[in-house]
Amino acid sequence: MGTFWWESKFADMGVQMILDDLYDYFGDVYDFIKDLCYYKGHYYAFDCTIAEDILIVRKDLWEEYVGMPWPGLKRRLTWSEWLTALDQxxxxxxxxxGIDLAGKTLFFILQDIWMPVGSAGGSWYDDQGRINLDNDIVIKALEFYADQAKHCPPGWEGRDYLDTFSSLATERVAAIYGWPRGIAYIKQYARPEIADQEHFGVILKPAPPNGIDFxxxxxxxxxxxxxxxxxxLGKEWVKFINETENYVEWCKTVPLQLLPVRKEANKILREVAAKDFEEWSTWYEVQM
Known part of the structure; x- marks a missing residue:
């Protein structure tokens, strides 16, 4: 198992098998997943699941303290509006x-910066593929990250990803950038009367004016x-694990996180785990 950016490197080296026939065999992989696995006319990878980074916000605290309507999934806030909400x-x-950020691990710092860079339509690579951090969009994204950090509890620089979920579930902060698998953490550690999507809501990640979804x-x-x-034999394994029955059996262990890349499997998973999808419907909708 690897990552998307392996595709071009190993395909150009000639050591990666073309998997076009697997896509033909299943025939129902979501287009946006297919696009990510496509390089120079062929499919060189098969993504295991759909799972997306989400912005989780205490909806009840928003409605109590923030002087603007709850945006939900209907309206994307600007960076300025989001910072105003964090102020309140x-x-x-x-x-x-207002928020907790995972400041201990470089990986999480980077992902919380490259998403704003992307939402502003930028990149930290130039047209020749060379790293270019000295551009206006990267600088503005860094400033946005720093402005959010002003609303973190003391010591955020020493906390990791799971620590941010702890801060959210135990009511120390009102928002985090998290993942759907955190539902289990909320159910385990939050007060039972608030452990639901009516309290732990999700909103679209903010973007600058005229920004893009990212x-x-x-x-x-x-x-x-x-x-x-x-x-x-390796290709047969990939085919085996993605057969609908096998795929759903695995995905149902963490249903809101392990969303199938195949339409048929996704439909069956939502039937098998209907209670989870009903109770946390917005957490599913924000990903799809």
Missing amino acids: LTRPEKGLW TQIDDNTWHVFTNSKNPE
Whole structure:
């Protein structure tokens, strides 16, 4: 299992098997997933699931403290509006801060910066593929990250991803950038009377004016290497695990996180785990 950016590198090296026949065999992979696995006329990878980074916000606290309507999934806030909301949610005298960021691990710092860069239509690579951090969009995204950090509880620089979920579930902060698998954490640690989507809501991630929709996907992809001991067996494994019955059996272990890349499997998963999808419907909708 690898990641999308492996495709071009290993395809150009000639060591990655073309998987076009798997896509023909299943015939129902979502187009946006197919696009991510496509390179120079062929499919070189098969994504395992759809799972997207989401912005989780205490809806009840928003309605109590923020002087604008709850945006939900109907309207995307601008960066400025989001920072205003964080101002109003940050109430240290009540032991409440607006947001928690995972400042301990470089990976999480980077992902919380590259998403704003993308939403502003920018990149930290130039046209020749060279790193270019000295451009206006990257600088503005860094400033946006720093402005959000002003609304974090003390010590945020030493907290990791799971620590942010702890801050949210135990009512120390009003918002985090998280993942759907965090539902289990909320159910375990939040007060039972608030452990639902009416309290832990989701909104579209903010963007600058005229910004674009942008998120990251949990890009774990199956790759088959032609220089391996038995590449044909590897391809059979990818086919086996993505057969509907096998696929749904795996995905139902964390249904809102492990969303199938195949339409038929997605439909059956939503039937098998109907209670989860009903109780956390907005957490599904924001990803699809």
